[in-house]
Amino acid sequence: xxxxxxxxxxxxxxxxxxxxxxxxxxxxxxxxxxxxxxxxxxxxxxxxxxxxxxxxxxxxxxxxxxxxxxxxxxxxxxxxxxxxxxxxxxxxxxxxxxxxxxxxxxxxxxxxxxxxxxxxxxxxxxxxxxxxxxxxxxxxxxxxxxxxxxxxxxxxxxxxxxxxxxxxxxxxxxxxxxxxxxxxxxxxxxxxxxxxxxxxxxxx
Amino acid sequence: xxxxxxxxxxxxxxxxxxxxxxxxxxxxxxxxxxxxxxxxxxxxxxxxxxxxxxxxxxxxxxxxxxxxxxxxxxxxxxxxxxxxxxxxxxxxxxxxxxxxxxxxxxxxxxxxxxxxxxxxxxxxxxxxxxxxxxxxxxxxxxxxxxxxxxxxxxxxxxxxxxxxxxxxxxxxxxxxxxxxxxxxxxxxxxxxxxxxxxxxxxxx
Numbered sequence: 001x002x003x004x005x006x007x008x009x010x011x012x013x014x015x016x017x018x019x020x021x022x023x024x025x026x027x028x029x030x031x032x033x034x035x036x037x038x039x040x041x042x043x044x045x046x047x048x049x050x051x052x053x054x055x056x057x058x059x060x061x062x063x064x065x066x067x068x069x070x071x072x073x074x075x076x077x078x079x080x081x082x083x084x085x086x087x088x089x090x091x092x093x094x095x096x097x098x099x100x101x102x103x104x105x106x107x108x109x110x111x112x113x114x115x116x117x118x119x120x121x122x123x124x125x126x127x128x129x130x131x132x133x134x135x136x137x138x139x140x141x142x143x144x145x146x147x148x149x150x151x152x153x154x155x156x157x158x159x160x161x162x163x164x165x166x167x168x169x170x171x172x173x174x175x176x177x178x179x180x181x182x183x184x185x186x187x188x189x190x191x192x193x194x195x196x197x198x199x200x201x202x203x204x
Numbered sequence: 205x206x207x208x209x210x211x212x213x214x215x216x217x218x219x220x221x222x223x224x225x226x227x228x229x230x231x232x233x234x235x236x237x238x239x240x241x242x243x244x245x246x247x248x249x250x251x252x253x254x255x256x257x258x259x260x261x262x263x264x265x266x267x268x269x270x271x272x273x274x275x276x277x278x279x280x281x282x283x284x285x286x287x288x289x290x291x292x293x294x295x296x297x298x299x300x301x302x303x304x305x306x307x308x309x310x311x312x313x314x315x316x317x318x319x320x321x322x323x324x325x326x327x328x329x330x331x332x333x334x335x336x337x338x339x340x341x342x343x344x345x346x347x348x349x350x351x352x353x354x355x356x357x358x359x360x361x362x363x364x365x366x367x368x369x370x371x372x373x374x375x376x377x378x379x380x381x382x383x384x385x386x387x388x389x390x391x392x393x394x395x396x397x398x399x400x401x402x403x404x405x406x407x408x
Binding site: 125190197 | 323325328329330351354355358361362364365366367368369379382383385386388389390391394397398400401402404405408
């Protein structure tokens with residue numbers, strides 16, 4: 001069976017990144033789709049692991065060549081999902097996780113209606129604010145910008161099939177894994193099996 | 205949170221009964237909805253545990269009084285789901301499993317669109333036939349009747365959200381449990397949480 005395409009979106013500060021890394025560390029059958037971006041690398045970020053860092057010209061060329069499954073602009077930078085890696089991993093039977101914001105997520109859902117759509121959220125906005133403040137690295141202005149962004153993103157929450165309320169990390173990792181496991185038994189992914197049973201019954 | 209309503213249907217001989225009993229034995233948070241029927245008890249069946257055994261008059265009276273969530277006729281007998289027990293268990297937070305055939309299942313889905321619909325099947329019809337023959341209790345005529353019935357039921361398979369291919373019992377029990385766990389994180393069951401987040405964001 002081919003792997004499953006999984007989109008994870010969520011409020012900034014929901015702990016999506018940590019959740020994702022734990023999932024990839026704890027379970028073998030996943031691959032993380034590395035996005036392409038024109039934004040500058042942050043401290044500690046590695047090209048090809050966290051992102052493919054490219055300039056605007058290279059990004060726009062990739063768009064023109066049809067090399068991306070989705071792309072969006074966010075805070076003045078491009079972000080996109082390169083096709084080749086996703087295709088390769090799915091064919092190997094791995095489930096591929098895309099960590100993308102709502103605009104890109106909707107593009108993926110439209111192209112691949114069977115995509116598993118998961119939204120990660122803190123238990124409340126009060127907790128979100130506390131977490132962002134607790135990092136100590138964000139200015140009040142940046143925090144307010146992220147809360148403003150959450151005000152837009154919340155309207156897309158019900159376009160996702162599942163919501164992970166990330167209160168405790170271990171629980172959230174397990175929940176995410178339960179959700180992914182359950183996908184394998186979905187009728188819409190078992191079309192071939194149903195056809196085989198139908199054929200067998202017809203020939204009796 | 206209220207419990208979830210779960211409908212399990214499947215081909216006769218798919219091992220649905222055994223699967224169901226293992227699920228109830230292994231996990232605490234489920235209740236089994238005991239159906240009402242006009243058919244005679246089989247060897248070893250207990251009234252109130254396996255079925256509520258009633259006569260035709262009593263069954264039809266219960267229909268008239270609106271006491272059933274669904275009912276259907278199957279091989280000349282009535283089968284139905286009494287409302288009171290289901291309501292009571294759901295309110296306690298238990299998930300209630302209904303073991304019903306396709307006609308009744310569709311009535312439940314129409315009344316309660318959020319019902320989790322699971323279809324249990326053997327890995328092939330060849331295996332189904334082997335299992336039915338292996339019981340040693342069924343005549344060739346009865347076995348052929350069940351295969352004929354499967355020919356009708358197969359057309360309803362894609363009305364169910366999930367399919368359990370019951371090859372190995374332990375695996376099937378675990379799969380069923382994975383599916384039920386994942387339901388808790390479905391967006392459609394988290395309307396209250398989403399509303400709370402929206403209200404919090406509006407008041408900032």
